[in-house]
Amino acid sequence: MRIASKLAIAWRDDERRPQAIRIKSLSSGLWSRLMAIFSSSSSEPSGTGTRAWILHGLVLGSAVAAAAAGGYAALRRFGKFRSRAVGIIPARFNSSRFQGKPLVPILGKPMIQRTWERAKLASTLDHVVVATDDEKIAECCRGFGADVIMTSESCQNGTERCYEALQKLKRNYDIVVNIQGDEPLIEPEIIDGVVQVLQRTPDAVFGTAVTSLKPEDGPDPNRVKCIVDKFGYAIYFSRGLIPYNKSGKVNPQFPYLLHLGIQSYDSKFLRIYPQLPPTPLQLEEDLEQLKVLENGYKMKVIKVQHDAHGVDTPEDVEKIETLMRQRNIL
Incomplete structure (x- = not known):
């Protein structure tokens, strides 16, 4: 759970950077609800942490999507996308x-x-x-x-x-x-x-x-x-x-x-x-x-x-x- 939490915080902080290349694939309301469930699931015993693992995957997948989109945006920004x-x-x-x-x-x-x-x-x-x-x-x-x-x-x-x-x-x-x-x-x-x-x-x-x-x-x-x-x-x-x-x-x-x-x-x-x-x-x-x-x-x-x-x-x-x-x- 520690890794997923760090990913969530990193993504949230990235949203605050004015010059950052970023993408938001979830609405803010849905994101808040997911984070609430994510936090509550951390107190569950390890044997009942199915929701935590699902949310871990969601956060990780969203972070990967953001990174991929950021990579494309960076290519566009520096003129390297389909350039030749x-x-x-x-x-x-x-x-x-x-x-x-x-x-x-x-x-x-x-x-x-x-x-x-x-x-x-x-x-x-x-x-x-x-x-x-x-x-x-x-x-x-x-x-x-x-x-x-x-x-x-x-x-x-x-x-x-x-x-x-x-x-x-x-x-x-x-x-x-x-x-x-x-x-x-x-x-x-x-x-x-x-x-x-x-x-x-x-x-x-x-x-x-x-x-x-x-x-x-x-x-x-x-x-x-x-x-x-x-x-x-x-x-x-x-x-x-x-x-x-x-x-x-x-x-x-x-x-x-x-x-x-x-x-x-x-x-x-x-x-x-x-x-x-x-x-x-x-x-x-x-x-x-x-x-x-x-x-x-x-x-x-x-x-x-x-x-x-x-x-x-x-x-x-x-x-x-x-x-x-x-x-x-x-």
Whole structure:
């Protein structure tokens, strides 16, 4: 009982320190009642001290929880929580919708170069690499100065390609950002945003971004839609319009959300992801992020202003080039 009492006193004293990192998992009223029972149990014979041992465990468990929370808070305080981030740009030549897409010229430069140059402007990334299974893409990227990691052709999606690239990196990273190679106008601030959201949200292992969906893009299956809860965690992604109303028509007054391709992962989770079997919703929608949600992991979503979109079809190239001319990005 002496150890438990000391723990209780230490925790109580810690609450009085103005600069202490602390957590209180019990209400003050319940805590007082527990302490009263705890004190009375000390006078019981050793053979009837069951309550004392239970309370000993409660106090010890609470102290451990406080220490763990304090450790996390200390990491946050000194900037060491998920501090190192790498940006990986997955790129493959064979695409069902647009063959050779990473190498298509965008105002005179390969699209993969445009994306890489934008990613290099992000302040939160310690390193940026291109991950590809195609030697033509690799040669092109090395030509403009990018670091390249060769990955296998068996990767089913960009997340698996990021995982394989992570295994081959010489340094350890806490956060991996999957930067879609077909986003030549991705803002560096969005990249920084999906890094910072994981640094601020310890229960999330996956971060991503959305922007407002234009009503005319509602029926387009190439524009992935997203719905979130009131705390900013993802509920669902779909190629169809979500939410869907009874009229079956796009409601121009509703704030639909368009999913942007960029994704960030806790590196420990990324090592688990390939081991998770495909899930029904993931396969039906052909959206890899649904496997994360179906397995019960939390995904934090940030909303940003972003009026461009990725290059999904050859027709999108002209739209992107028009936007670049308007913004004087040459």
